[in-house]
Amino acid sequence: MERIGIIQGHNARHCADIELAKRICAGDQASEAQFVKEHIAWMRKLARQLVINATCADDAVQDAFANAFRALPKYEGRSSLKTWLHRITVNAALMKRRKSRQLRECDIDALMPEYDRYGLRVETPWPATETPEDIVTRRELRQAVIAGIARLPENYRNILHLRDIEGLDTATVAAQLSISESNVKVRLHRARSALKKLLESTAQELVS
Numbered sequence: 001m002e003r004i005g006i007i008q009g010h011n012a013r014h015c016a017d018i019e020l021a022k023r024i025c026a027g028d029q030a031s032e033a034q035f036v037k038e039h040i041a042w043m044r045k046l047a048r049q050l051v052i053n054a055t056c057a058d059d060a061v062q063d064a065f066a067n068a069f070r071a072l073p074k075y076e077g078r079s080s081l082k083t084w085l086h087r088i089t090v091n092a093a094l095m096k097r098r099k100s101r102q103l104r105e106c107d108i109d110a111l112m113p114e115y116d117r118y119g120l121r122v123e124t125p126w127p128a129t130e131t132p133e134d135i136v137t138r139r140e141l142r143q144a145v146i147a148g149i150a151r152l153p154e155n156y157r158n159i160l161h162l163r164d165i166e167g168l169d170t171a172t173v174a175a176q177l178s179i180s181e182s183n184v185k186v187r188l189h190r191a192r193s194a195l196k197k198l199l200e201s202t203a204q205e206l207v208s
Helices: 002-025 029-050 054-074 081-100 132-136 139-151 154-165 170-177 181-207
Strands: none
Touching (some): 002 029, 029 154, 139 154, 154 170, 170 181
16 A cells, blocks of 8 residues: 555656646746746755856756756656756756866876785775765765865766765666766776775864
8 A cells, every 4th residue: 555655646746747847838937936946956956066166056057947948848757857857957067067177186096095015005094984975974074075076087076976975876877977887886986985085184183
């Protein structure tokens, strides 16, 4: 019974999304305002995580809405409007960031772990209870994490944000970035290693 209720709820939302899209396409300004009001807050938050500059992030949100309204006539309801709009927002933010190039990026290879001839890691060991994923959730390290992510090359920054902050699964990230799932996994591993190295000194100071 519980599963039936979930399915019915999903179908109801599916139908509501399609009807809303139809009303907007027909020129219903109230429906358009409803659409913007319902989604603008989380879109702005998402864009500002992907684009550090707040003005560029807000511009990306405006671009995302413009792109969404142009694409609405082709919306078929295969995913929810929010999921559909999430992809559009990510793409708009990434495009805005490519154009702005406001971030100073590090060489990813220089941030990979180093090992001695015995295969032992040279750097100071990471605290046993800490990982890049855990640190993201700690308020006192959040700014350090955001700054560290901002220094990573764009391809790795995108992967880390979508997987570890947005919590999207590998298949979804691969589809959004138009790369293979294996490529997502490789980039994620390298991004986490690089972020780990950038954060080690800060993390040790805060957990000591």
